Amino acid sequence: QVQLTESGPGLVHPSETLSLTCTVSGFSLTGYSVYWVRQPSGKGLEWMGRMRYNGDTSYNSALKSRLSISRDTSKNQVFLKMNSLQTDDTGTYYCTRAGVDWGQGVMVTVSS
Amino acid sequence: DVVLTQTPPTLSATIGQSVSISCRSSQSLLHSNGNTYLNWLLQRPGQPPQLLIYLVSRLESGVPNRFSGSGSGTDFTLKISGVEAEDLGVYYCVQSTHAPYTFGAGTKLELK
Numbered sequence A: 001q002v003q004l005t006e007s008g009p010g011l012v013h014p015s016e017t018l019s020l021t022c023t024v025s026g027f028s029l030t031g032y033s034v035y036w037v038r039q040p041s042g043k044g045l046e047w048m049g050r051m052r053y054n055g056d057t058s059y060n061s062a063l064k065s066r067l068s069i070s071r072d073t074s075k076n077q078v079f080l081k082m083n084s085l086q087t088d089d090t091g092t093y094y095c096t097r098a099g100v101d102w103g104q105g106v107m108v109t110v111s112s
Numbered sequence B: 001d002v003v004l005t006q007t008p009p010t011l012s013a014t015i016g017q018s019v020s021i022s023c024r025s026s027q028s029l030l031h032s033n034g035n036t037y038l039n040w041l042l043q044r045p046g047q048p049p050q051l052l053i054y055l056v057s058r059l060e061s062g063v064p065n066r067f068s069g070s071g072s073g074t075d076f077t078l079k080i081s082g083v084e085a086e087d088l089g090v091y092y093c094v095q096s097t098h099a100p101y102t103f104g105a106g107t108k109l110e111l112k
Helices: none
Strands: A001-009 A017-025 A034-039 A046-051 A057-059 A067-072 A076-082 A091-097 A106-110 B004-007 B010-013 B019-025 B037-044 B050-054 B068-070 B075-080 B089-095 B107-111
Touching: A001 A091, A017 A034, A017 A091, A017 A106, A034 A076, A046 A067, A046 A076, A057 A067, A067 B107, A076 A091, B004 B075, B010 B019, B019 B037, B037 B068, B050 B068, B075 B089
Parallel strands: B010 B107
Antiparallel strands: A001 A017, A017 A076, A034 A046, A034 A091, A046 A057, A067 A076, A091 A106, B004 B019, B019 B075, B037 B050, B037 B089, B068 B075, B089 B107
């Protein structure tokens, strides 16, 4: 059974760095891509970036300068790091197996 | 980046009514490998998105066959043949032909 679970701090201060972890089970990170998607409260979905099965990454053009996605295949984990957070980065952050299976999401609030 | 324009932004329907949602792309979504990577998702309130349709017209396992997808190139349509109460929520198209991947702004389906 495929499962994805996002984890990370619920509160981040402005200008700080957000670090999130997506822990997966039921599939191999060397066989499937994992995407990060976020959703500001009450708004639509925004594709943030991708860790491809072969280790390649791709990023949303608007976030590229602040965003980094990496992985540890031995731990079945994909990581997201985004720096210089501002209040409009507040929202729910999801990881998904190639858009097919989704985690429940983690709510992140950027506030002082 | 590819821009996906969804219409209408809001759709009011009665139970049993058939409805359609349009998704237009700023460029062709036909990949060089011959596939068209256009998917449809449904996000019910308080839930992560759920994959309904992939590769334009292929029904994800477990999705009722009242959902259907069609289109090619830059114009795509999701049709629901006989809306049921459980279909209410926000529908998104998403393309993964061209990196970075992008979502449409969403169409909210509500009861009339």
